[in-house]
Amino acid sequence: MAVEYIHHYHPEQARPIKKLALEVDNIQVRHSNRVILQGVNLALEEGTYACLLGESGSGKSTLLAAIAGMLKPSEGIVKLHGEMVSSTQGHWLAPEKRGIGMVFQEPALWPHMRVLDNVLFPLKSRGMVPDRQRALALLEKMDLPAATAERRPHELSGGQRQRVAIARAIIARPRLVLLDEPLSALDHSIREEIRTFLRALFREEGITALHVTHDPEEAFDLGTRIGFLGAGRLAQWDSPEGVYRCPATETVARLSGPVRFLPVMVTAVDAGHAHLSVSKDSLRVPAHPELRPGPALLALRPEAVLCDSESGARATVIRAQWSRGRYLLELELPEGDRLLSYSATGRMGIRYLKIRPEDAWCLPPETELTAEETS
């Protein structure tokens, strides 16, 4: 039931369709007999940078482990560059033969090797020339000077370790790189630098990446495709704007940025739009294709709510947070519902709200379906 919306706002989107670097076909993965993933499908064109979001514990790391060959899916197929690497018919390619680079959620550096040797390992283990210069250059680009290369991992800070792990994952120019929250231990400026660096490097060398993150900002910045894992399945697989503006589920909406929901009653649906009313205003808002008249959720991002006007629904500011040159306000409606809005001032007290219907999104109420129940 993954929903695809087509948006052509991203320059990469215009390229002709390329060969698939990664196909995951209907896999099921278990951990000690609990089903963690169920019926996950994924196809990644060569050269794509895809980001995967999902609640903590939704199985993102597990999916990467299955792709890397650290776990054997109990059902389904994994193909890399057209080659079947895992199936229930007995296909199996050992992890070291898959030609993958990976950054683990913990840095997982080998404590007995110097930083440089950690980085050079993928080259050595594949019998390639251990190119010291390239390793040092990579480290340098990630703000790790040559002196650091001689240290042991335990002498580095958390973020430094994570950067070493990134260098290790890409040194051997793998065709597919899996990254499990690689930047989550880094500060804002280095993170931006590494993002720029990764983006350039991956595009240049045509590397395909699947990047797990919990930061939607990061996902939208890096990813040309965004996936959402929820309830053991891929809930959405879409472009950044598609995901942000037209989330397939309530969870996807929450995960992709600040949002609040209003329970509403949809009176009619036409041409992808829903008719409903909020605080006595009648609105026509874009809607989920599966939405039917009846109870529904109105997802309102802060930019869909204007609060600096002089008229509209009355609400109280209950929290004002400084956010990138503006204030993010949390507002409480008289009925107790809460909304978010941006404002130039952080002033507390009463505001009057207006909803911009074109920025709102109406979707069916979430039905709780967990992987356990479906299996």
Added chain:
Amino acid sequence: MAVEYIHHYHPEQARPIKKLALEVDNIQVRHSNRVILQGVNLALEEGTYACLLGESGSGKSTLLAAIAGMLKPSEGIVKLHGEMVSSTQGHWLAPEKRGIGMVFQEPALWPHMRVLDNVLFPLKSRGMVPDRQRALALLEKMDLPAATAERRPHELSGGQRQRVAIARAIIARPRLVLLDEPLSALDHSIREEIRTFLRALFREEGITALHVTHDPEEAFDLGTRIGFLGAGRLAQWDSPEGVYRCPATETVARLSGPVRFLPVMVTAVDAGHAHLSVSKDSLRVPAHPELRPGPALLALRPEAVLCDSESGARATVIRAQWSRGRYLLELELPEGDRLLSYSATGRMGIRYLKIRPEDAWCLPPETELTAEETS
């Protein structure tokens, strides 16, 4: 040379000055004889939630370790609630007697204990009643159901582990809690929930917190005070808006959100403002108190640059990133300098820029001073 600006926009700011929960006075800390921190001063009023930002490797974790008593500063004083706990005159209070709660950068859960026992440990070790109910309620609030409490740490996902570590840090109602990037492994929605939860809990119970993060968003949301660690020292200690709008150094500016710098020539300084010209426009912008006429840096956040106008300086969009309901554009000026700006559309091509002087900030060029050099 830490700069203090007084802004009274935050409700907490209005309270009368309270007793100090934590004082760090001019400490120096070394790791295997390398000076990591030098002359760091910090004072935290009781009940404050302070956030600490800094480049990766700048010594944030080291500072927390010194406060917690895991490292002995080689110089300087640490006081907790008025009591001297560490000094070069031989004062030393063992870590377990400092009454601190702490969340580590890696979760550091005890692998042989169930989750629940991990959480109850601080109570048991201090001889308090192991309050199962409270532990379960805490876990519940962090979206960890009772079933999880019976599992072992290695059966949890990275984010689940981190939440357990948070529960462990606060269960014993410590008067000071140190948090080392506690939320960096969490997804957006749970992160927001836990933030809300932490904010409420800490305020309710009057807990003082020192929270290390690399996410300025998070720091601005949670912290009533923000500190910046750089070059082994505290570069700034200020309110969120102060830090964002009036960063003391280039690094602070970078770490606290998206920013670009233009090298400018300041012709005159008056009443905290600098006179300068950008692309032939003369501007008067707020400036750093130590700024003197001469070469300087003009820090421009995206909101200080308008690009949807029909006239102004010509620039080319080189990257458009979807960010919270708008596009973050990277623009290149003919001279090669780059600027950021928000726009409603992600259209590539030519734009005309206008600078809003009241949102710009002028600061002296950074002089590279590292801890090693000062010691």
Added chain:
Amino acid sequence: MKQGTALFTGLVLAILVLAPLLLIGAEAFQPQPSSSPGAVSALQSLGQDRYFWEAFGGTLRLAGLATLFAIPVGLGIALLMNYAPPPARRLWEPLVLVPFLMPPYLTAVAWSLLAGPMGLIQQNMHALGMPLESFLYSLSGMAAVMALHLSPLSYVLLRAALGNSDPALFKAARIHGAGAMRAFATAILPGILPAMAAAALLIFLASAEEFGVPAVLSSYTGIRVLSTTVEEAMNVWPVDLPRAAAVGLILSLLGFVAWALYRPLAKDNRGQVGRRESTPCWWSLTPILAFVLLATLLPIGAIIAVSLEKAITAGFHPANLTWRHYGHILSSGSSAFLALRTSILLSLSVAIGTMLLALLSATVVHRGGAGSRWIDLLATLPNAFPGVVLAVGLILFWNAPWNPLPLYGHLAILGVAYATVTFPYAFRHARTGLSQVPTVLEQAGRVHGASPFGVFWRIRVPLAWPLLIGGATVVFALSMRELVTSLLLQPPGVQVISTYVFNQFQQGNMGDGMAMSVIGVLSSALILGLARGTLQR
């Protein structure tokens, strides 16, 4: 590949361990030679044997006490060496290990030289002499002597485990209100529990099977143990192989029980590999010095004193001193010198070979799977068998008319015997070492292009290295001093240190024997010190 290694190690282990044990088992079901025709098997007749049960109880108590003494001592030293190492740690470590290099028999002799009625202590410090003597000649005294001698074993295992524990866990406990002790119990102890269990298992079985100490001390105490029971069956004709085998089987049953108790502890280990630097600490010299004094300097000193005496009864005074014994041994070409050389070469090759095999087996067990539990058990059992019995089993197997490998009668049989006897030690070390490597580090290796073999050599082995070296040194030390199987298995025309010493003690020159012991102990200490100093991280 996986099946290949599993099959290979299974096969080698079956030959090395299982075959001799099976033959011994078969022997235990023979009737005793002195009994009437058609009598019950030796194993069954043990059931009604009062002497046997008494010895069984004695063994349990002695081995239990020895374990109880040796573990805390080993742990204490390991803690000091790890967290508050004395200055010049490299110097102290070999001294701590020396007691393990001495044959237990010799340690016992040394202590009766020291604390006996006419011993050095009695002569010099009267007040201390009497209580010390009555302590030495008691169950606890025997256990203490065994523990002095086995503590280094627990030290080696625990030290390596401590070095690998995660300091962040300890910090977390300290900050959350636990004092240093409690934090240790919370954060460090569970991590080293597998190593502790392994050490306890090894020490318990080693002291249950040990003959030397009871042989020297038990006659004074009147405590009977199973190993002396075996000796009775084997030393006086008609030689009663079935009875010895039956007792051996019972001891192996004890080994099985100990193993079953140990297993759950070993399984639950989550790997942590961290490092920490620690600063030298002067005060920790005191306890370490005390141990070195008690376990190394005093006994070695007593033995050296005797080895320098012309006549033992004349006591230690200038007129009675001579270098003659040393001169005799070190004159190249003498039988003593040949024995020394044989021992060193043999022990070195056994240390390397056995450790490799142990590493392979531990890998198979670490991976889990059908056969792993059996390998784990097999690797434990030789430890429970008294040396004599095991040696008989080795003869029965390697000398069987149907055995195509003509090792018996060749020097290699001693290598095989040492490998069998020391395998449990090597295996425990390898196993503990491997179980401390976090899986994610291995996964990272696989993903980045290393084959399982590559991961094995480049990641697992280096991370387990301290324990592998620890294991190899233990194997080396045990081989250098192994007596009982050497006595029974040495091919005609070959001697090793221990048999040379034994022959000298029995019917030759005590001084030569003591001198040879000193040289043996010191040369293995030297080799060990070098190995640990240069090969460990």
Added chain:
Amino acid sequence: ATLVVYSSAPASLARQLAAAFEKKTGDQVELYTASTGKVMARLAAEAARPHADVVILADWTAGLALAKDDMVFPYHPAALATLLRKPLQLAGPFLPLGADTVSIVMNTQALPKGATLPDDWFALTAPEWRDRLTMPNPLLSGTASDFVLAFVDEYGAKAWQYFSALKANGCIWPGTNHASLQPVEMGERSGMVAAVGHTALLAKLAGNSLELIHPKSGMLLIPRPIMIMKSAANRPLAEQFVDFTLSKDGQELVAKSLLLPARKDVTPDSVWPNLDKLHFLPVHWDAIASQRTSVLARFRKEILGQ
């Protein structure tokens, strides 16, 4: 050709005999030396595929045990037997290589105050020897078990009373012969009951203050058997070796190692007193071998108290 010899004779003696034989005949001798118990155990374990051609033991009854198991090839040529010393002219399938004594050893420097050397077994139950004596455990030492058997055979109930009295007097049984001699050498104990002669004399020659006592009621003479195994591959060579050890040259070597030579025309080493003046307990070897189990069981129960 190669001859495999298992020996529990003193290692140096065995080596000298082998070397001399090799020199004389050009054949090769492969020598395995260990204590009697270990040699016996090895023989038993090798039963399925024996290796030894010639076996030299330290204990006559051990030889009888092997003979009883039908492992010995009878070699007892009359020509050799008549050359033997009188007490060693024993019937059986093998010959003695030499003999040793079992008697009392005293450390003259570790005597209780005012005590003089005892002159008989029975003198040792006197109070002055309280806690001053050791004796090898007959359950662990072949020579000690022979002594107990012969003593019981000779004295009957009086022997059992004697052992009980020793025990009451604080005598201990530390184990093998060697283990029991050690406390005496160290001076922890003054004397050892049932000590093997030549080890004590060896120590004495090295300068130790040990004295061999000849009890007036008789010491035990234990012949040391040399036998050819049934399984011997090269029997003539084995016979040649036995002949050599009993030749005058061979016996000189035996004498030099402080054992008593078997041939009467070779004189023992000078540390030995004149053998003819010594009194020996009469021993019925076959009889005591058959009583072994019951006597040892009684000893274990009544004396060792187990």
